[in-house]
Amino acid sequence: MEKKSMCQEAGVLIFPCSGGSDVGELADRVGRKMAKCGQAKMFCLAGVGAHVSGMLESVKAAKKIIAIDGCPVQCAKKTLEHAGFSPIPFNLKDMGFEKGKTTADDAAINKALSVIAGA
Amino acid sequence: MKIEILGVGCPKCKQLTANAEAAVKELNIAAEVVKITDIDRITEYGVMITPALVVDGAILSAGKLLSKDEIKKLITK
Numbered sequence: 001m002e003k004k005s006m007c008q009e010a011g012v013l014i015f016p017c018s019g020g021s022d023v024g025e026l027a028d029r030v031g032r033k034m035a036k037c038g039q040a041k042m043f044c045l046a047g048v049g050a051h052v053s054g055m056l057e058s059v060k061a062a063k064k065i066i067a068i069d070g071c072p073v074q075c076a077k078k079t080l081e082h083a084g085f086s087p088i089p090f091n092l093k094d095m096g097f098e099k100g101k102t103t104a105d106d107a108a109i110n111k112a113l114s115v116i117a118g119a
Numbered sequence: 120m121k122i123e124i125l126g127v128g129c130p131k132c133k134q135l136t137a138n139a140e141a142a143v144k145e146l147n148i149a150a151e152v153v154k155i156t157d158i159d160r161i162t163e164y165g166v167m168i169t170p171a172l173v174v175d176g177a178i179l180s181a182g183k184l185l186s187k188d189e190i191k192k193l194i195t196k
Binding site: 054 | 166
């Protein structure tokens with residue numbers, strides 16, 4: 001993490017599930033693209049799941065928390081809720097992406113991004 | 120009591136340090152206020168947003184510029 005970004009407002013934090021499947025990969029790549037474009041900051045879902053205190057306190061400073069899940073299991077949403085947060089949930093399944101039948105390419109990333117950014 | 124302010128040197132980090140020092144002074148307690156600016160030490164705490172307030176090793180706040188009174192409440196809990 002860069003020094004500069006640490007001192008900025010927490011703003012919108014994004015937590016993709018980053019799961020092992022194709023839709024998990026797509027969720028991860030969507031989150032990273034949002035972060036690169038400056039729309040949100042990508043945080044570590046694993047750190048929240050591990051209840052790392054510094055991570056939890058950092059998330060509390062967020063204005064908005066977004067969970068991006070690849071499939072209906074909703075690991076990202078549930079992990080955040082387990083830690084006491086109320087994320088805005090997005091599920092790639094609702095956007096037409098099927099586990100095992102999805103390629104995490106630019107077209108898919110842009111399609112998911114347009115839904116999330118437009119919400 | 121050891122109070123650590125985690126921050127890489129932005130104005131908010133400096134202000135939080137000043138507020139913590141003022142809180143300690145008003146409470147008249149024996150406490151050392153230390154500024155941690157090394158990014159590796161900050162990330163060891165898992166803190167992703169600064170400034171952060173750490174009291175005796177426990178992270179009480181991150182990403183917020185707490186006022187003197189807010190700090191007083193936190194450290195006397």
